[in-house]
Amino acid sequence: MLKFCSFTAGTLDTINWTLLKKNHPQIGYKTNMSDQKRVFLVDAFALIFRGYYAFIKNPQINSKGLDTSAIMGFMNSLLDVIKREKPDHLAVCFDKGGSVDRVEMFEAYKANRDETPEAIKIAVPYIQEILKAMHIPIMVKAGFEADDVIGTLSKQAEKEGYKTFMVTPDKDFAQLVSDNIFMYKPRFGGGYDIWGVPEVQEKFGVTDPLQVIDFLGMMGDSADNIPGLPGVGEKTAKKFLTTYGTMENLLANTHELKGKMREKVEAAKDLGLLSKKLATIMLDVPVTFNAKDFELDQPDMPKVTELFNELEFRNLLKNFTKTFAIDTAEETGASKNGSEEKIKATPKKETLIPEGQFDLFAAPGTGSVSEEEIASGFKTISTTNHFYQHIDSPFARTLLLRNLMKQTAVCFDTETTGLKALEVELIGIAFSYETGKGYYVSFPEDQAETQRILEDFRPFFESEIEKIGHNLKYDIKVLSTYKMPVKGKLFDTMIAHYLINPDMRHNMDVLAETYLNYQPISIAELIGKKGKNQLSMRSVPLKEQTEYAVEDADITFQLKQLFTGELENGNVTKLFNDIELPLVSVLTAMEIEGINVNTDFLKELSVALTADIDRLEKSIYEQAGEEFNIASPKQLGIVLFEKMELVKKPKKTKTGQYATGEDILSYLAKEHDIIKDIQEYRQYKKLQSTYVDALPNEVNPKTGRIHTQYMQAVAATGRLSSNNPNLQNIPIRTARGREVRKAFVPRDENHVLLAADYSQIELRIIAALSEEENMINAFKNGEDIHASTAAKVFNVPLNEVTRDQRSNAKTVNFGIVYGVSAFGLSNQTDLSRSEAKELIDTYYETYPKLKAYMSAQVDFAREHGYVETVLNRRRYLKDINSRNAVVRNGAERNAVNAPIQGSAADIIKLAMINIQKRFEKEGFRSRMLLQVHDELVFDTHKDELEIIKPIIKYEMEHAFKMSVPLDVEVGIGENWLEAH
DNA sequence: CTAACGACATA
DNA sequence: GTATGTCGTTAGC
Known part of the structure; x- marks a missing residue:
């Protein structure tokens, strides 16, 4: 079999040069400018950590519950290097047992690092397996760090006439850089930087890369726990280097320093020298660079495929196979370059639309895969054929509307001047109803004219056509300020994904990358980072507005197709259609109401x-x-x-x-x-x-009025959350705090505030789900549940329960819902740890089925990887089988709590939808205003009070049928405090 | 200027 | 022990 390195130098030069120019016009390097042979030494742990943290907000969990973030991150980087560079020599270096020498020198060396995350620990054996299958040599030397191994090998390779590239993001390696040794720093999301001598000189302000050691020694490195000189940071270290050149020279001339700095540095001379030693990468590790061993060989494809399949790395496998496929093609002379091969795989369609020509009926072309895609691993707007059309004439609007009205489902997305839906102005609306295709209607600053243009689309918004969007509540609120209602069935991709995986984030950018392997234009690129100097969308040229806005609509439209199936897989389609989507409209109305x-x-x-x-x-x-x-x-x-x-x-x-x-x-x-x-x-x-x-x-x-926002896709249990301002945490416990509630008042003198509270809903749910008769009967008899529990647990008659007994019983009742531990209970009460344990044990004896239910939940989670609420809302618990007891116990508490908290959330959501329906049907003037997890607050017209009060009570108590009755207390008052 | 942290408000 | 959001301080960019 031939090897990767068997290409002609000419072909490679061309490809790499283009890539480099594209990404780094300022850098004059290519990795293979000369005929010198190249060796790539990969710093495994640095890339593993980096990969892991890159996914920290969105951990990659496969269906077996394995966190593959670290493996994925590392493999992406490695594959990227191989794909770009086609290295002829490559090895991956690991640490083993840390540096014996450095720890001898300095006990605290790397001591205060956090415990290695679980996902990284499990990653190492997998990665080594894969590397073996790829026939890539693994370099490990017990008692030495990868830095030292790489350092030693680089210098040896240099002597033998090789060019060495150290693949690592770790700046410490800069000290090794020479004319033949380079740092090859992978960037997040693809791409890389190469540091040669000039770059190191510039970044560190040194003349010789070796001075990087002095630099690190002076300023220290908290990650490696190199102490450094006290009071010396980056700035000062650079200054010292310019003046003194080395640590030793600085320490010999401390008399030239002034004031506090002189005192501090003079006192820390030993520390300085030690720091320098710690920062020095060793070049005498007992390893030998043997070129033959490092030659890159053909991978064992079946083995790699098997491993990738096991990890469920579908995209990575495709990527891997593609890289490999090009190579064979070239070897056999079937194709001269990569892009030609790709074009063959996805042939271009005939339909070509001349620039600027108006064509609402054109079919989207299918794109070829460009070098840029190979670089980042994601498709982007520039690597994907698309047809996004700016609509700015009355005639074009007429045509667009005509086409919209023919569809059964259309995605739309509004662009506005800001984030406060009720205060912003409309800048544009993007529409898409076909993958890769869409239209952008822009609006002028003149609001009267904006209203007129928007009116053209009233037939669409008021039609029964399904409306797809991402966070539709926002768009509907914006349109409401123009008196434009949105009717018909909704499909919100943000909420769909919230049900598919509630623990993930649901921004469209993340979803596009995860599900479509596509990286959208970033809003920051368009209008700058938020905060200072952020531009308005208005200042963006219309051409770019169109690309950005329609891309969002296009992506959302594509996500909908995928999520329809995913909802089905998660058995949450009904929850989505019957609860969450109708709730979008309910919440929209409440937020608009204020x-x-x-x-x-x-x-x-x-x-x-x-x-x-x-x-x-x-x-x-x-x-x-x-x-x-x-x-x-x-x-x-x-x-x-x-x-x-x-x-x-x-x-x-x-x-x-x-x-x-x-x-x-x-x-x-x-x-x-x-x-x-x-x-x-x-x-x-x-x-x-x-x-x-x-x-x-x-x-x-x-x-x-105050218009809070309800976040419908934040809380992992299914609850809503409230912000800007948060009206779900208005004080009530202390007398002084309660005063604030007096400030919340009815809209006018014809209204009163009505507050309706579920009483003990979570305890009722756990009683019903566990079928614990002792507790169910207490609720059925309308007993004070905490007193009743106290009577049973402390074995006294109900009317002899003391205040302390009731209070302790109450704490346990709450604790049960959260997943009690004796430790937590004793912290909350004045009980000792053992008294708390005894109380919990007695509690479980009193309510034996509760205990059984809790265990059953944990078992279910262990088996299925998730738990669910009464309406089948799922929460996935990836840590339920973790070997780490702390992590596992946390997941077990979630297994108990999530179904309870989540079912309560389900039930009040149902009640809200039903109440809103009746309000609309009967045309009441009263309005639902707030939801506070187990409470609803209404502006009630005085004339309607007597009709509405029983309706609200009934709808809340009968929203969901269980073996335990639900009880709702309704209060009325001239302010929120009185209504309680 | 931003991010992390500690503290504290609610269910 | 569950689930959130906001504020002021402080450290680091």
């Missing part, structure tokens, strides 16, 4: 709070004997525990600060009166900053 807030009242409240805060501040300063920032946990910790020495052994947080949380302070309250003041101060500060002062700023100037 709630009335008495800002004058809040202003008064703020004044009162300020007075109290000032008083407490003075008192605290006096008792502490100094002024400091009480809001800074860091400063507060020092005052309490170093200056005042309130306690012998203070608790520390994970970052080494003194812990000053509420639980610690309550415990300390008996030690000193200052604690009480601090607790009060904290409470009032929180109230003022988060609620009293913040809420008035959230009032929409047009409506005079």
Whole structure:
């Protein structure tokens, strides 16, 4: 068999040169400029870690629950190198047992690194298996780090006349760079940078790459725990290097330094020399560069295929086979270059649309795969044939509408001037109803004209045609400000994916990359990063607006086709169609409605709070004997525990600060009166900053009301969440906090606020699901469940239950829902650890079926990899079979909690949909305003009060039938607090 | 200017 | 022990 390296130099030159020019016009290198032989040494762990963290927000979990992120990341990088470079010599270097020498020198060396993530640990054996199958040599030397192995091999290869490329993102390697040794730094998402001597000189401000060692020694490296010189960072290190050249020279001339810096550096001379040693890559590892061993050979295709299949690396396998296929083709002379081969695989269609010509009926072409795609692994707009048309004349709009009306399903996506749906202006709407094809209708700044153009499309929006979108709630809200209703069935790809995998993120960019292997134009590229200097979409040229907007609609349209099947696979189609999609409309209506807030009242409240805060501040300063920032946990910790020495052994947080949380302070309250003041101060500060002062700023100037946003695809259990502002965490527990609720008032004097609460819904659900008769009967008899539990657990008559007993029973009842542990319970109550354990044991004896149910949930999760709610909403628990007990226990608590919290969420969502339906059917003037997990709040017209009250109660109590009755308490008042 | 952290508000 | 979101401080870019 021939090898990769058997191509003619000419062909390779051409390909690589084009790639390089495309990605790095500033770099003059090619990896194979001369006839010199090339060897690539790959730093395995660095690439594995990098790959793992690249996927951290979106871990790659295969159907067996294996986290393959690290393997995938590494293989992508490796394959990318092979594909680009066709190296003739290549080896992959691993660490084994860390560096014996360095640890001898400095005990803390790499000591404070976090525990290696599980996914990385399991990755190594897989990767080594794959490498073996690919016939790629693996270099490991026990007691040495990969750095040292690579360093030694590079220098040996250089002597033998090779050009060496060290494939690693780790800047430490810069010290090895020479005329024949280069760093080859893979970039995220494909591409790479090559650092030769000039690059190293520039990046580190050195004349000789060896000075990189001095540089690292001076500034230190927290990842490797190289201490460095105190007070010396990047800037100072560069300055020193320019002046002194080396660490030794600096240390010999410290008398030239000034002030504090001189003191610090002089005191740390030994540390400096040690740091330099630690940063030095060893060049005398007992390994030998034997060119023959490193020659790249043909992979064992069946074996690699088997491994990739096992890991479910479908795209990677395709990619791998493709790389390999080109090579054989070239060897046999069947094809001269890669792109020709690709074109054959996906022939171009005949339909060519002349630039600028208006053609609504054109079929999209199919693209060839370009070098850029090979580079990043993702398709992009420039590698994909597409037909995106800007629509800007009345005639074109007429034609577009005519075509839209012929469809059964159309995807649309609005472009606007910002993120607040109810305050933005419409800039454009993209439509797509066919893969690779779409249209962009743009709107002028003149709002009257915008309204007129939009009216052209009213027949479409009001039609029964299915509307596809990504986060449709946003688009519908924007259109509502132009009085344009959106009717017909909806399909929201964001919500579809939320049901397919609730633990993932659902931005369209991620979905496009994951499901379509396609990287969309990034919004940041178009209008800049958010925050400062971000441009409006209006400032983007229409041509680019069209490409960006229609691409989104096109992708969304394609995702819908895929997700229809995925929903079916997850058995959540019904949940999607019957609950989540109808809920989109309900939430849209609630958000548009908003709630009335008495800002004058809040202003008064703020004044009162300020007075109290000032008083407490003075008192605290006096008792502490100094002024400091009480809001800074860091400063507060020092005052309490170093200056005042309130306690012998203070608790520390994970970052080494003194812990000053509420639980610690309550415990300390008996030690000193200052604690009480601090607790009060904290409470009032929180109230003022988060609620009293913040809420008035959230009032929409047009409506005079507060419009929260409900996030429907965030909480992994199926709950909603609320933000901008969060109205699901308005205070209620403390007297002072409760005042804030008085600010939430009815829309006018003809209305009152109505609040309807499920009583103990989660406990009722767990009672019903577990079929625990003892608990079910207590609910059926309308007993106080916590008192009833106390009576049973402490074996006393119901009417003799003490307050403490009830309180402890209540804590256990809640704990059960969260997945109790004795440790957690004893923290929450004044019980000791063993008392807590005893209480839990008795509890399980009292309610034996509860225990059985919980175990059954865990078993189910272990077997199927997920748990589900009463409406089949799934939560996947990848860690349920983890060997790490802490991680596994966490997953087990989720297995118990998710179905309960999630079923409660399902039930209130059902109730909301049914209530909204009846409101619309009967034409009530009352409105549903807020949802707070187990509570709904309404603006109720006084005339409708008596009709609506029983309707709400009935719909909530009968939303879902269980063996336990649901109970809803309804309250009415002139503000939210009164309504409770 | 941004991100991480600690603290704390709710169900 | 579950699920969230927001604020002020602080460290790092």
